[in-house]
Amino acid sequence: xxxxxxxxxxxxxxxxxxxxxxxxxxxxxxxxxxxxxxxxxxxxxxxxxxxxxxxxxxxxxxxxxxxxxxxxxxxxxxxxxxxxxxxxxxxxxxxxxxxxxxxxxxxxxxxxxxxxxxxxxxxxxxxxxxxxxxxxxxxxxxxxxxxxxxxxxxxxxxxxxxxxxxxxxxxxxxxxxxxxxxxxxxxxxxxxxxxxxxxxxxxxxxxx
Amino acid sequence: xxxxxxxxxxxxxxxxxxxxxxxxxxxxxxxxxxxxxxxxxxxxxxxxxxxxxxxxxxxxxxxxxxxxxxxxxxxxxxxxxxxxxxxxxxxxxxxxxxxxxxxxxxxxxxxxxxxxxxxxxxxxxxxxxxxxxxxxxxxxxxxxxxxxxxxxxxxxxxxxxxxxxxxxxxxxxxxxxxxxxxxxxxxxxxxxxxxx
Numbered sequence: 001x002x003x004x005x006x007x008x009x010x011x012x013x014x015x016x017x018x019x020x021x022x023x024x025x026x027x028x029x030x031x032x033x034x035x036x037x038x039x040x041x042x043x044x045x046x047x048x049x050x051x052x053x054x055x056x057x058x059x060x061x062x063x064x065x066x067x068x069x070x071x072x073x074x075x076x077x078x079x080x081x082x083x084x085x086x087x088x089x090x091x092x093x094x095x096x097x098x099x100x101x102x103x104x105x106x107x108x109x110x111x112x113x114x115x116x117x118x119x120x121x122x123x124x125x126x127x128x129x130x131x132x133x134x135x136x137x138x139x140x141x142x143x144x145x146x147x148x149x150x151x152x153x154x155x156x157x158x159x160x161x162x163x164x165x166x167x168x169x170x171x172x173x174x175x176x177x178x179x180x181x182x183x184x185x186x187x188x189x190x191x192x193x194x195x196x197x198x199x200x201x202x203x204x205x206x207x208x
Numbered sequence: 209x210x211x212x213x214x215x216x217x218x219x220x221x222x223x224x225x226x227x228x229x230x231x232x233x234x235x236x237x238x239x240x241x242x243x244x245x246x247x248x249x250x251x252x253x254x255x256x257x258x259x260x261x262x263x264x265x266x267x268x269x270x271x272x273x274x275x276x277x278x279x280x281x282x283x284x285x286x287x288x289x290x291x292x293x294x295x296x297x298x299x300x301x302x303x304x305x306x307x308x309x310x311x312x313x314x315x316x317x318x319x320x321x322x323x324x325x326x327x328x329x330x331x332x333x334x335x336x337x338x339x340x341x342x343x344x345x346x347x348x349x350x351x352x353x354x355x356x357x358x359x360x361x362x363x364x365x366x367x368x369x370x371x372x373x374x375x376x377x378x379x380x381x382x383x384x385x386x387x388x389x390x391x392x393x394x395x396x397x398x399x400x401x402x403x404x
Contacts, residue, residue, distance in 0.1 A: 008386050011269065018276045019379035 031125060044193070045120055046135040047107055049145050050162065051192070053169040056080050062192065063105040065134075066098070068119045079109065079141075080173065087115050090122055100128040102195060109134035109141075129196045146170045210284035235322045244323035246314025246330060247404045253311050255399030258392035265385050272378050286374075296359035313337065 031039065039045075055063055056079070065082035067074045074084035085095055087110075099106060100123075108116035108131060116133045123131045134141070148166035151159040209215065213223040241263065242248050251257025278284045310316050313334045315323060320338065323331035349356075361369075367377035 004389075011273065011382055012386070014273055014277070015375075015379040015382040018273065018280065018375040019373070021280055021375055023373040023375060 031127075036121075036125065039124060040121065045117075045124075045131075045133050047105075047132045047193070048135050049141050050165065052079075052107060052134055053145050053166070053173065055192075057169050057172045061104070062195070063107055064098075066106050066108050066119075068108050068110050068115045073111075077138075079138075082109070085119075087119050090119055091126075099123050099131060100126070102130060104130070105193060105195060106131045107134050108132065110137050111139055112137045132193065146173065209282070210278070211288055214288050235318070235325065238319055238322040239326060243319045244326055244328060244331070246323070249316070249319060250311065250314045250404060254402050254404065255395045256401075256403045258396050261392055262389055265388065269382055269385055272381070276375060276378055291363040291365060294359075294361040294364045295357060296361060298356045298358065301355060309337075309341075 052063075052065070054060075065079050067078050067082045067084045068087045068090070069084075070086050070088075071084055074082075074086075078084070083098070085098065089095065090099070108119045110116040110119075113133060113136065116137060120131055120133050136144070145166055148163055148170065151163055209217070212218045213220060218226070238244065241259075243260070243263075248257055249260055252260040275284065275286065275289070279286045306316070313320070313330075315331055315334045317338060320331045320334040324335055345352075365374070367374045370377065
């Protein structure tokens with residue numbers, strides 16, 4: 001028999017199979033339960049309040065604060081330049097470009113860390129990257145960044161450096177006169193997480 | 209599981225190395241199938257040799273079926289596979305320019321490199337022309353920028369724009385390909401005497 005006829009006879013049934021299979025359009029859920037558990041247990045999603053304070057004071061453009069509390073709480077108080085994206089509306093299509101991007105670091109925050117963690121788990125499960133959680137939430141922020149208490153005299157010098165930084169940052173964040181906060185410490189400043197770029201947006205060359 | 213580079217199963221460098229190996233194999237297969245002959249390639253326009261049409265259509269059908277089955281088995285996430293954006297106007301204009309160059313030069317870009325690799329002087333001249341064309345395009349970009357970027361339809365798939373599943377579109381395309389191959393061979397027989 002003509003090999004072309006054999007090939008055609010083999011390919012058309014395959015095409016019939018693939019045409020009959022329902023297409024899975026909904027490929028949102030990227031992580032298996034095991035992977036999700038590992039991610040939840042890892043603390044990589046947390047960004048320390050000191051780092052956030054430093055970025056706010058420095059005017060760092062590479063991050064965005066996202067307040068996941070309801071709109072009325074956001075109206076009462078919010079961090080500088082934060083945007084409000086209530087947890088209940090997180091999956092709304094109009095917010096998709098904000099939480100699914102590879103341009104900057106998103107930092108979710110809420111009063112504690114519960115809502116921010118929930119927002120992070122949702123976005124992670126959707127397969128989005130570059131979303132993080134403000135460690136300790138606003139409560140910790142108030143107690144330790146805006147109203148830092150001096151460490152005991154016997155503390156190591158890093159503690160004092162951190163206290164000085166927090167005091168200066170609190171001044172700057174309240175909009176007072178702005179003494180540039182300086183950390184005189186041998187401890188290297190914490191590193192920002194790297195922005196992970198989505199490989200799907202790379203271009204490819206084609207042609208024959 | 210796939211795409212391998214996105215799920216970081218292989219590194220970016222291994223990805224490029226794999227592309228290099230596949231590209232080399234592609235060039236070798238092109239050459240050994242006679243695609244380094246501009247007479248064979250031009251045949252598709254004169255009607256006496258439709259092998260170019262059949263080979264590239266078969267490659268597309270094979271790749272399409274392979275990807276759809278791999279997606280069905282969960283081996284590759286098609287939503288992460290890059291789809292070239294469609295710029296309709298420049299696709300048509302580029303197709304006309306490329307087709308005209310194909311008829312005049314007897315090569316398409318890939319086959320010209322394959323032919324130059326075995327020392328064909330016409331292919332080397334074709335490659336010089338190709339780079340002159342690239343240079344002119346870049347130098348005059350501001351003139352045709354508007355045309356180049358017109359009718360941006362985004363990362364569009366034909367199946368999506370027709371509102372059908374990828375699988376159904378694949379079936380229709382394969383049926384169409386079978387009909388086109390049958391027709392192409394009729395044309396070949398009719399124009400066999402026009403061979404260059």
